[in-house]
Amino acid sequence: MTADVVSSSAPGPTSTGPILVATDVEKSFGGVTAVSVDRFEVDRGSIVALIGPNGAGKTTFFNLLTGFERADRGSWVFEGADLAGSHAYQIAQRGMVRTFQTARVFPRLTVLDNVRLGAQSQRGERLTASVLPWRWKAQDAALATRARELATWAGLGEKVDDLAGTLSGGQRKLLELARAVMSAPTLLMLDEPMAGVNPALRQSLLDRISELPGEGITVLFVEHDMDVVSAISDRVVCMAEGRIIASGTASEVAADEAVIEAYLGGSSGDLRDMGDQAVRATPRDVPVGDEAVGEAGVVAAALQADHVETVDDELPAGRLHADDPTADDPADDGTATEGPAS
Numbered sequence: 011m012t013a014d015v016v017s018s019s020a021p022g023p024t025s026t027g028p029i030l031v032a033t034d035v036e037k038s039f040g041g042v043t044a045v046s047v048d049r050f051e052v053d054r055g056s057i058v059a060l061i062g063p064n065g066a067g068k069t070t071f072f073n074l075l076t077g078f079e080r081a082d083r084g085s086w087v088f089e090g091a092d093l094a095g096s097h098a099y100q101i102a103q104r105g106m107v108r109t110f111q112t113a114r115v116f117p118r119l120t121v122l123d124n125v126r127l128g129a130q131s132q133r134g135e136r137l138t139a140s141v142l143p144w145r146w147k148a149q150d151a152a153l154a155t156r157a158r159e160l161a162t163w164a165g166l167g168e169k170v171d172d173l174a175g176t177l178s179g180g181q182r183k184l185l186e187l188a189r190a191v192m193s194a195p196t197l198l199m200l201d202e203p204m205a206g207v208n209p210a211l212r213q214s215l216l217d218r219i220s221e222l223p224g225e226g227i228t229v230l231f232v233e234h235d236m237d238v239v240s241a242i243s244d245r246v247v248c249m250a251e252g253r254i255i256a257s258g259t260a261s262e263v264a265a266d267e268a269v270i271e272a273y274l275g276g277s278s279g280d281l282r283d284m285g286d287q288a289v290r291a292t293p294r295d296v297p298v299g300d301e302a303v304g305e306a307g308v309v310a311a312a313l314q315a316d317h318v319e320t321v322d323d324e325l326p327a328g329r330l331h332a333d334d335p336t337a338d339d340p341a342d343d344g345t346a347t348e349g350p351a352s
């Protein structure tokens with residue numbers, strides 16, 4: 011991968027201060043408080059890890075910030091705009107783009123087309139602006155080239171023409187990463203990017219993620235492996251029972267009494283492997299009628315609906331293909347849930 015593959019989102023002139031500041035964000039399900047965050051900041055150009063035991067509220071916090079779930083209260087200012095109440099597609103259009111704990115792909119499209127769908131118009135033009143055929147054909151070719159580069163960058167170079175539905179759970183995570191980078195985000199939020207990814211690919215995935223800030227992409231990611239967290243994070247934030255209980259360097263947070271207590275008091279008691287396989291996709295209306303919606307916005311909207319397929323990202327031990335670094339478990343195919351007939 012060369013640096014220019016992920017270029018196109020270099021920091022602009024307003025690039026000072028935190029890129030994201032969330033204040034008093036709350037969400038309850040029934041009587042249970044899933045998220046209650048007083049204050050949360052992400053410094054521009056940094057890599058921030060969000061850790062915490064199962065059920066701590068990490069995924070729900072991601073869902074709230076990115077508009078995939080509605081907060082009961084709170085505000086969060088991203089690039090100077092309060093996004094509370096905004097729709098997922100609007101938030102994605104602004105450059106705050108997330109991936110899912112269990113990857114969501116369009117199974118009947120090729121890997122390349124899945125990546126291409128991440129593209130959003132670079133200068134903020136409406137899709138309808140390029141009505142001249144030679145303009146959109148040239149743009150189409152450029153997008154295809156970039157999508158191919160990003161698929162290769164993510165380790166899926168051999169798979170670009172395969173249907174995404176044939177990929178394993180780990181490969182789908184890589185596909186999601188490529189699609190998210192394709193949308194030229196300024197803040198990329200990765201929910202357990204390593205989960206289900208073949209160990210042989212993890213180091214390269216780590217390297218890919220650590221390259222992103224150099225390309226103007228701030229990273230916020232959920233991860234359970236403290237070695238991974240220590241390797242690439244500038245700052246670590248720990249959640250438990252919906253609240254932020256610690257923040258600092260990886261070693262500070264790992265040594266924090268409240269953090270140790272939170273993990274030991276949890277169901278697993280293991281700070282190194284607290285992955286949550288639960289999927290809570292909430293089907294919603296897909297607002298694709300708005301002509302001002304960029305393609306990434308459409309993807310963000312579509313990803314809220316049932317049009318996508320998820321696969322259990324649990325990787326059975328001892329079933330790895332050492333000779334094919336992109337292959338994890340072929341049994342994954344059998345566990346895929348079917349998308350709607352098209």
Ligand SMILES: Nc1ncnc2c1ncn2[C@@H]1O[C@H](COP(=O)(O)OP(=O)(O)O)[C@@H](O)[C@H]1O
Binds near residue numbers: 062064065290
């Ligand atoms: N859609 C939902 N309905 C009901 N409870 C939910 C829903 N989503 C999350 N929760 C609850 O909110 C809490 C936080 O869950 P989650 O955000 O998935 O935690 P984490 O990602 O840190 O493991 C848990 O108690 C979970 O059961």
Ligand SMILES: [Mg+2]
Binds near residue numbers: 111
């Ligand atoms: Mg989670």
